[in-house]
Amino acid sequence: MEAMAIVRDIESLPPEDQKQVMNFIAFLKSQHPVRQPMRRPPKGKLIDEPFIGMWRKRKDMQDSASWAPNLRQREWKPNE
Secondary structure (H helix, E strand, C coil), X not given: CCHHHHHHHHHCCCHXXXXXXXXXXXXXXXXXXXXXXXXXXXXXXXXXXXXXXXXCCCHHHCCHHHHHHHHHHHHCCCXX
């Protein structure tokens, strides 16, 4: 349907019916919100991020492949 024809049809309705049409349009729009595109953070070098290397001096983190399973074994004990 042509947009101008829709406008003419709405304008031909009594004011209370026009209000109902506008309320219905608002309802339909609320069912399909327009999503804003995600903004990407500015690209920088990962090495420049402050969290890189924050655990480098920790002795227990020297071997991360064994650290994770050891932590799980220590912390995930069944309730006794």
